Amino acid sequence: MPPHLTDDHAYRPDRLVADDIDAYLDRHRHKTMLRFITCGSVDDGKSTLIGRLLYDSRTVFADQLAALEADSRRVGTQGRDIDFALLVDGLAAEREQGITIDVAYRFFSTERRKFIVADTPGHEQYTRNMVTGASTADLAVILVDARKGVLTQTRRHAYLAQLVGIRHVVLAVNKMDLVGYDREAFDTIRADFATFAASIGIDDVTAIPLSGFRGDNVATPSAATPWYAGPTLLEHLETVEVGGQGAASDPFRMPVQWVNRPDPGFRGFAGLVAAGTIRPGDRVRVLPSGRTSAISRIVTADGELEAATAGESVTLTLADEVDCSRGDLIAGAADPPQVADQFEATLIWLSEEPMLPGRAYALKLATQSVLATIQPPKYQVNVNTLEHLAAKRLDLNAIGVVTLHTDRPLVFEPYQRDRTLGGFILIDRITNATVAAGFIHFALRRSQNVHWQAPSVSPESRAALKNQQPAVLWFTGLSGAGKSTIANLVEQRLARMNRHTFLLDGDNVRHGLNRDLGFTDADRVENIRRVGEVARLMTDAGLIVVTAFISPFRAERDMVRAMLPPGRFVEVHIDTPLEEAERRDVKGLYAKARSGELANFTGIDSPYEAPLDPEIRIDTLAMSAEAAADAIVRRLIP
């Protein structure tokens, strides 16, 4: 029978509410929580199924149902029947387009459990939404249209769920009503999926034949599938055990969020316990420093605790005055996690701006924030076929395996062992957008074996011998702006003042150190990274380094700035308008670029991002090269 809107289906509270509210509340208080995602292709009926779950668990109020009935008639796609999808498709833009475009969270509860559903869209281009929804889920419900069977998208959803660490999958074979509740159709789909799931490491799959539209086997067993003896979807969700990560018996891990110092007598370390259990007196190790101490007290506003376990937010005090701040990790002393600065990881690229190898991104893992550079991908994964493809970069929704280097050591665990210490995000340092999700596989052995040489002659002592403050005068500007000319004059003046200098010139470096690099965006980034490293070594040697590179991207100039101690990087913008540089065209390059002989030429077919707030700005239309050099030297040595 088709679903008709009657008051029978509107929200109706549990009988216990009226009979014995305190007993009801006591039961609610002790419920556990299950977070799950639903994923499916565009017309698999995801929103309808969620709408149906809300409807059948009597979560929808009478007034909302009345609105739903009106909406169904106006914009619904189900004729005179209720369009359950309208219950959950939230934003105005989506309702117009008739599709879900983002992650939405829904809530309902039954006698035994409370549920949070992440509703994630099935569109090809929205891998990022599914990954977002899956990152907090314990279980995935993957929908398949009974008429279509296991599709490319179905495999993609299963692969992504597996990648994000979901070990429990429900295969919801939907729209059974449209195949006449045919057992064979169901069995074929179940077998197809089981084979694929096993091949990617998902071994807990529960297949259920259902109809979200008609409600078969969603909350109540269907008379139309007498051959199916398994649980309804809701029954399964209520009873499935989804243990695994972050268990109380794992080694203790707590990333420190914040240091609580109300007065000189109290120093507490606040955080959410990621794994394990801790008690006062237990030995702990603070990482990355490795210093050990013991737990003194577990402080909460409700009194001190005898133990803290995974999932609890607490404040710990230590028995010793150990250096510990945000970003550090307090771990059980016997079994601490690893510390490294080079990793292999899977990245899911979430941004329209492609990944650029060599560029420095902000990396956040638990409470740690560092800078990370990415090597060119080892390979990209075709999510439909799981083939490994060669790739030079990652575009939106691409999944690839890469090596990352961080500027400081990270405390971590492999993602498959610990979501909190193995999952990270990458952030673009200019736009502040979250551009990637990462899953650490392992540390590269190199980083554990390559140790820093601690030289007995320090950079400070070398600089003192030369009687000068090392600095990098970083000239940036369009080709033909006058960078090399002015940089030369600056170096001459400094030499006359007995300063020890070195001029790194763009053209010269490209004949040697960087002769393997071209002029693509990726190569330009790597060019600047290498020059930055050389400049840093030279300042460690005590030199004043003068560089003359177009260095068109803000992000790379900022990367070099970040490599150096504060104050050492002096950005000098040689500001010449494009028309003027092109008019001068000292090397005849603009003419070539305009005629198409030269590709990727800055200002013509490759962007130049002018500094927003350079230490020094030289307007070459307003002053001569000599005057500019004098001004720069005066700024450096007042």
Next chain:
Amino acid sequence: MADGRHALTHLQRLEAEAIHILREVVAEAERPVMLYSVGKDSAVMLHLARKAFYPSPPPFPLLHVDTTWKFRAMYDLRDQVARDSGMELIVHHNPEARERGINPFDHGALHTDLWKTEGLKQALDRHRFDAAFGGARRDEEKSRAKERVFSFRSAAHRWDPKAQRPELWNLYNARKAAGESIRVFPLSNWTELDVWQYIQLNAVPIVPLYFAAPRPVVERDGLLLMVDDDRFPLRPGEVPQQRSIRFRTLGCYPLTGAVESRATTLSQVIQETLLATTSERQGRAIDKDAGGGGMEKKKQEGYF
């Protein structure tokens, strides 16, 4: 159970998550503030903040964007809570709304726009707050269901639902450019029942108006309105009657409908809430403006 995470009840998980969120903001934002509306959700949020930073007081001020039209009992609790928590209380009144005498009786939707939406933007700008906690929950309304926990706002306080940052695990990206800000919702994953139950289990102080008592009311346009002070313009023939009423939500008293009730304890209030068959915000006029996309549009313009 051997598995620690699932041995926690859902309320324990929600509390731990909210405390984690509050601490992340304090660690990463420069000038956080807590939007305090004196309602039950604000009460729970403030209680969580006091737990999160104990034994320190929460290291940020409370901001009440006032309309001068709240119930008197709300002002009483607000001032008492500020004293008890040891936190600074900032009360902001939009000077333009005050000067023009904007009120809910004569100005309808403009009242909310000027006092609340504009007032909030003014207060955030004036104090240069870069992160503001709000007590909104995803189960309240459809556009809220899609909003992130860390919800980014442009320098003009606009929300762009299509340009939301992906939010993975419990890793929040709090980076922003100068002038931009973040609204943070620690109660995102709570339901109305969770809030009530938490209030009961933790004895969180709430405004007495949530409990039934005899109060003077008039019935107007299908709403039971309480005559809270002598600014209430009675229409010809209207005589306030004493009725046993309480409120499911609290806002400006002329805009907030009461329900007739005998519920004088928390258990009874929760019982009544669960037995009611209309959705929570029915009593408030704000969602009904501007058709189906009302709240989403308001949010884009900077409403909390």
